[in-house]
Amino acid sequence: MHKLxxxxxxxxxGRGHDRLTTEEIGLLETTVDRIRDLxxxxxxxxxxxxxxxxxxxxxxxxCRYMDDRAGYRQLVAIQVPGDFVDLHALPLERLDHDVxxxxxxxxATWTHEALEQLIAxxxxxxxxxxxxxxxxxxxxxxxxxxLGRLDADGRVAHFMCEMKTRLDMVGLVExxxxxxxxxxxxxxxxxxxxxxxxxxxxxxxxxRELLVFRSGIATIVNWPKLVALAEFDxxxxxxxxxxxxxxxxxxxx
Amino acid sequence: MHKLxxxxxxxxxGRGHDRLTTEEIGLLETTVDRIRDLxxxxxxxxxxxxxxxxxxxxxxxxCRYMDDRAGYRQLVAIQVPGDFVDLHALPLERLDHDVxxxxxxxxATWTHEALEQLIAxxxxxxxxxxxxxxxxxxxxxxxxxxLGRLDADGRVAHFMCEMKTRLDMVGLVExxxxxxxxxxxxxxxxxxxxxxxxxxxxxxxxxRELLVFRSGIATIVNWPKLVALAEFDxxxxxxxxxxxxxxxxxxxx
DNA sequence: CGCCCGCTTGAACAGTGTCAAGTGCTGTGG
DNA sequence: CCACAGCACTTGACACTGTTCAAGCGGGCG
Numbered sequence: 001m002h003k004l005x006x007x008x009x010x011x012x013x014g015r016g017h018d019r020l021t022t023e024e025i026g027l028l029e030t031t032v033d034r035i036r037d038l039x040x041x042x043x044x045x046x047x048x049x050x051x052x053x054x055x056x057x058x059x060x061x062x063c064r065y066m067d068d069r070a071g072y073r074q075l076v077a078i079q080v081p082g083d084f085v086d087l088h089a090l091p092l093e094r095l096d097h098d099v100x101x102x103x104x105x106x107x108a109t110w111t112h113e114a115l116e117q118l119i120a121x122x123x124x125x126x127x128x129x130x131x132x133x134x135x136x137x138x139x140x141x142x143x144x145x146x147l148g149r150l151d152a153d154g155r156v157a158h159f160m161c162e163m164k165t166r167l168d169m170v171g172l173v174e175x176x177x178x179x180x181x182x183x184x185x186x187x188x189x190x191x192x193x194x195x196x197x198x199x200x201x202x203x204x205x206x207x208r209e210l211l212v213f214r215s216g217i218a219t220i221v222n223w224p225k226l227v228a229l230a231e232f233d234x235x236x237x238x239x240x241x242x243x244x245x246x247x248x249x250x251x252x253x
Numbered sequence: 254m255h256k257l258x259x260x261x262x263x264x265x266x267g268r269g270h271d272r273l274t275t276e277e278i279g280l281l282e283t284t285v286d287r288i289r290d291l292x293x294x295x296x297x298x299x300x301x302x303x304x305x306x307x308x309x310x311x312x313x314x315x316c317r318y319m320d321d322r323a324g325y326r327q328l329v330a331i332q333v334p335g336d337f338v339d340l341h342a343l344p345l346e347r348l349d350h351d352v353x354x355x356x357x358x359x360x361a362t363w364t365h366e367a368l369e370q371l372i373a374x375x376x377x378x379x380x381x382x383x384x385x386x387x388x389x390x391x392x393x394x395x396x397x398x399x400l401g402r403l404d405a406d407g408r409v410a411h412f413m414c415e416m417k418t419r420l421d422m423v424g425l426v427e428x429x430x431x432x433x434x435x436x437x438x439x440x441x442x443x444x445x446x447x448x449x450x451x452x453x454x455x456x457x458x459x460x461r462e463l464l465v466f467r468s469g470i471a472t473i474v475n476w477p478k479l480v481a482l483a484e485f486d487x488x489x490x491x492x493x494x495x496x497x498x499x500x501x502x503x504x505x506x
Numbered sequence: 507c508g509c510c511c512g513c514t515t516g517a518a519c520a521g522t523g524t525c526a527a528g529t530g531c532t533g534t535g536g
Numbered sequence: 537c538c539a540c541a542g543c544a545c546t547t548g549a550c551a552c553t554g555t556t557c558a559a560g561c562g563g564g565c566g
Contacts, residue, residue: 016345016346017346047488048488064394066398068398068402069484072402074398074401074402076394076397077394088387088390091380091384091387092269092391092491093270096391096394096395096488096489096491097394120376123372123374123379126376126379126383127344130344130379130383130386131344133386133387134341134344134345134386136390137341137387137389137390138345138349140390140393140394140396140397141317141319141330141349142319142349143393143397144327144329144393144396144397144400145327145329147397147400147445148327148444148445149321149327149445151553152553152554183511183512183513184512184513185512191401192400192402193554193555194554194555194556195512195513196554196557197553197554197555199514199515200514203514203515231321235300235301235349238349404522405521405522436543436544436545438544446522447522447523447524448545449525449546450522450523452545452546452547453547456546456547468544
């Protein structure tokens, strides 16, 4: 039905020690329930809701977030192409947060029924999916660090370093530039800051010639300095050190 | 070797929809590699280190943390009795953070070899272990919310609400009091604050008659007000709503 | 053309950090 | 038994980071 690797092409690309087998890839490809396009800023899953399918993001950006009492959002995760967006819903059954698109996206969806049948007799595949949910957890931890220990400049810089590195792994960085369909308000929600202050931070980063972010395009101007400001160490992304992969450069440290 | 449920007694207690079978419990009990006592403030795993065993916390408190450039720590997780401390190391193989004891602890350890043999032919057990690592991820997300959206009072209050609720599930709350072998400096590291400010927050919570925390004992004075200040909604802890469990009260909302 | 949304800027203010000093308890050695 | 050292905690004064409130700008789209 779907060409081999059409859907899973970017999944776990460059991550971890281990790899999906060709058979596992084929099985995932053929058991996809459907592929859908969704518009920007659409809520896909509501917190507390029972979930019976999980999706992989093929194109675009999605986010997961929680609301505070005043209705302000705190993003708790960003998903980029190749990420399983809500695979954790398979063991958890319901989610503790909302899931929404940022820009327009294309997603592939599996029913939990199909996934369960697929993984039950396949410990290795199960392990790979488990691993992918733990990558998200590792990123969560780094976000805790970011919010708990970095100042505003560092937070925004760190966020950008992470995005650059993750997008690089799936081939979505061109030279020193990458597309990021975020408003300043979205950055604010990701970094625990106000829009006004994010604006000032971006100006500061631009004036210090570290990074330019304008109209959804981020341009890295001085990667080493940005990394230093962000105290960014990509080891939490579990990037495969050696690589027989198609040229996917991995942001230097 | 170990009496049934001696080790796993508190594991996943009151959590989630599903449950370990008696057989699975027995298998976990009999495959424990060893049980150890460790002193307070001992580092157990270093970030980046290859890990070949995972431990369940039987008594005491452990934490996971990351260091910033200046050497200050940011706690990214607290483990309480019944938690698998570093089970995520099984799929991840190495960890992106340090693991240490807070007070003195007792832990049970399984080799990854044993766990792998155990889970390979057992999809349901695998699922339960996967689930338990995702509970940690859900807590991570709530910590992101806590740090991103709450002020200092709210953060400390939220932290205390979470501890109270989690400890309640494993029977470690007596009335409105529970032991928490934390220094104010530890709270600071968990809440992204300075020690000085944690001290002021604790005074404020005490004076407002919400919570008293002194010499490692937390006393809830006004739970509803504390919960409100913390914007605490325990649904992220995936507490089992119905319960045929031995009387384990679950902090009211 | 004009409106709206996202971005930008300024000024005043609040919350938290920093620095510095001091208190009180506990354990230890004289 | 007391003195003292060390550590956790406490408090005050002040600086600074980030927020709040308010206003203005600019470009894309109906």
